[in-house]
Amino acid sequence: MAHRRPTALEIWGRELALARGATGLSQEAFAQRVYVSQSLVAMWETGRRSPKSPDLAHCEEICGTNGYLARMLDLLVSREVDHEWMDRWVSVEERATTLLSFEPTVIPGLLQTKEYARAVQDNDDHVAERLERQRVLDSEVPPMLVVLLPEYVLHHRVGDERVMPEQLTHLATMARRPRIAVQIVPLDSPCYAKFLGPFVVAAIEGGREVAYVDNQLRGEVVERAEDVAFLRAQFDYFRADALPNRQSIELIERIASQWHP
The missing domain is CATH 1.10.260.40 (lambda repressor-like DNA-binding domains)
Structure with missing residues (x-):
């Protein structure tokens, strides 16, 4: 080995x-x-x-x-290459009690189907790693996952004509789990002007919070308290304008039906 x-x-x-x-x-x-x-x-x-x-x-x-x-x-x-930061973040995910995820461009990795992940990643090794990370949601005591998504992510085509309806149906199914909430920020929300990039805030042991911020070049684990607090405040601001989980599921399923030929 x-x-x-x-x-x-x-x-x-x-x-x-x-x-x-x-x-x-x-x-x-x-x-x-x-x-x-x-x-x-x-x-x-x-x-x-x-x-x-x-x-x-x-x-x-x-x-x-x-x-x-x-x-x-x-x-x-x-x-350092990206995988060091990702390795660090995976260890955070495994210990997290809560994950607050904001993703302005695609469905977040923890909720992606295999075909959607393949269309986004275009690398079989990365796809396998992403699917492996999803096992944290099936653990004996999974973290509470709250995902905020702009509505336009549901309309944005990723992959061929089969990928989006399957992905959105999967997203709605996952959103019905007891410890997962998916909330959609409507297209007319004024929050859109502040959508700059994806991030996740994780609460781990003792209530400590760390974050993961992604960009075009690399991801970074953020531990500085002031920076994490800023991201948490941004998440709360976006969430205040999002639809509740039940209404978000209804919207996701309605848009999924529109993707079917």
Whole structure:
């Protein structure tokens, strides 16, 4: 079996561990000098977290690395491929108690059919990964999933003539599950002017929230509290103008019937 390629943060974490080791400090002693917990230093060194700027500056000062760690972190993460961010997000999805998803252009991945996903992704490996992620909705205790969709997504053709009716029927079926809500933002909503890009806000253990933001180049896991709070406020603003779940299902099914030849 092929070994998993280390992520950018894992590679950087090893550099931090080497620099710390050169000082002769244990993780515990190093953590005390940086004014953080030993567990956080361990997460830095294993690539599970990256330090905030003030903490990174303390690390540089203690290790005497003169900006090397910061330069390496910037270089490695800026060149990292998408799958690292997605791997991190998949782990968030698996631990989430609630997922608030806003998708302004397509049906979100967790609710896509195989043919719709294939039309969007055009890559069998990516399609398989997307379908595998959907298993979280069938877990023993699935997260509460709330999806906001602009109405025009239901009218926008993806794939051939068979794909859209099948996808919309599936969407309506999933929206009837007890822990899934799909709400459609009507075409005449003034919110449309603020629709810039897709994002998901996840609530995980202890009520902590993180987010995933996507764009044309890459996705990014967002952990900064102020940024997550902004996205949550945007979601609440959009949701206030959306149809309730029952009315949204009726609309989805009506549009699905219009897609049939």
